[in-house]
Amino acid sequence: MDPISIILAVLVFSVIIIFHEFGHFIVARMNKVSVIEFSLGMGPRLISFAGDGEKHRLLLFKSTEFFEQNKQYDGHTIYSWKLLPFGGSCMMLGEEEVVEDEGSFSEKSVWARMAIIFAGPFFNFILAFVLALMVIGTVGYDKPVITGFDQSSTAQAAGLQKGDIITNIGGTKIVVDRELSYYPIFHKLDGTPVDITVDRNGEEKTFSVTPKLTKQRDGTGKYLFGYYHASPREKGSFWDVIKYSSYEVKFWIKTTIQSLGLMITGQVSADQISGPVGIVKQVSDVVEESKPEGMKTVTMNLLIFAILITANLGVMNLLPIPALDGGRLLFLIIELIRRKPLPQKVETYFNAGGFIALMSLMVFIMANDILKLF
Secondary structure, three states: HHHHHHHHHHHHHHHHHHHHHHHHHHHHHHOOOOEEEEEEEEEEEEEEEEEEOOEEEEEOOOOOHHHHHHHHHHHOEEEEEEEEEEEEEEOOOOOOOOOOOOOOHHHHHHHHHHHHHHHHHHHHHHHHHHHHHHHHHOOEEEEOOOOEOOOHHHHHHHHHOOOOOEEEEEOOEOOHHHHHHHHHHHOOHHHEEEEEEEEOEEEEEEEOOEEEHHHEEOOOOOEEEEEEOOOOOOOOOHEEEEEHHHHHHHHHHHHHHHHHHHHHHOOOOHHHHOOOOHHHHHHHHHHHHHHHHHHHHHHHHHHHHHHHHHHHHHHOOOOOOOOOOOOHHHHHHHHHHOOOOHHHHHHHHHHHHEEEHHHHHHHHHHHHHHHOOO
C-alpha cells in the first residue's frame, strides 16, 4: 500500500467520524448539554484547542490530568486531535454517571437524550446523501439496462432483449444497475424459474427465466441468467439527482442490513470481514484501479466508497449492542417504558462488557486484515 492511499483512507475515515460525532455535538448543544471534549481519534492528545474564560489556547500533548489540574478550562469544550486516527468522541457532562447540573446529559428528558444519541448515526446518513448528491450530480445514475447476453443465455431464450430496463427480479424492486450484481448474493439461485420484469420502450413485460449453472474461472459453479448490464451512467434532471441520491443511501443501508443477516447465519466467513486495515487496502485498490481513467474517476470512486462506509457505520451504530449508540438507545427505550432508568451499575457493567467485546472483535479483525495482506 502506498502512502497516498493510506492518507486518503485516513482522510475518508476522519471526515466520516467527525460528521458522526458532530451529530451528537450539535444536538447536545441544541439541548443545552455541556460538551466536555470533542475529539478526532483515540489515545493520547496531540493537539488541543480550549478556552479558559478569556481566550482560546492551542495546547500540545496535554493529558487528562493537565485539564483536571487547570480548573480555568472547566465549563469549556476541549477540541482535540488524538494519536490513533480511528475513532472519535463527543464527551458530555453526566454521560457516564448522574451529575446534578443544569448542563448535564443525565438531567435532560428521555426524548432529548434519545435525540442526542440518535443524531450520530443519523448524521452518517445525511453525509451519505450529500456525497451521493455530489456523485450523481457529477456523473449521473446507473440504470439497470441489459447490454448483451452470453451465448447460452437463458434470459435471452426467455425473451429478454438488449436495451430492456430491468425493474423487478423475483419480487425485488430494481432501481440501479449494481442491484443486478447484488441480487444473487442475497437471493439464492438454484435453478428454480424467477420472474423478471422489464421496461421495454415504456411497456412493462414479465418473463419467467430459469438461471443456468455456469462454471466459473475458479472451477466452481454459479447459477446465472446470462445477461450483461454494464451500462454507462446517465445524467438526469434536478429531481432525478435528488431521487437517485436518496435511493443510493437506501441501497447501502439495505445492503448493510442484508450483509449482517449473512454474517449472523454464518454465510460470510471471517476472511470476508474487513476492519480499518482491510479498508485501507480497499481504498488503495480503488485508487490504483481508477488511476488510468483520471483524477475525476478516482475522486468519484472514493466518494462512492465513502457513501458505503458512512452508511455502514450509521447502521452498525444503531445495533442494540452495549457500548454502541444502539445499545444506549435500547437502555433509554427501557427507561421510557419503565418510566425510570435502570440502575447505573447495570448500564455501566453492560457497556463495559460490550466495550471489551468490541475491542476484542476489532483486534481479531485487524489481525485477520494483516494476515490477508501477506
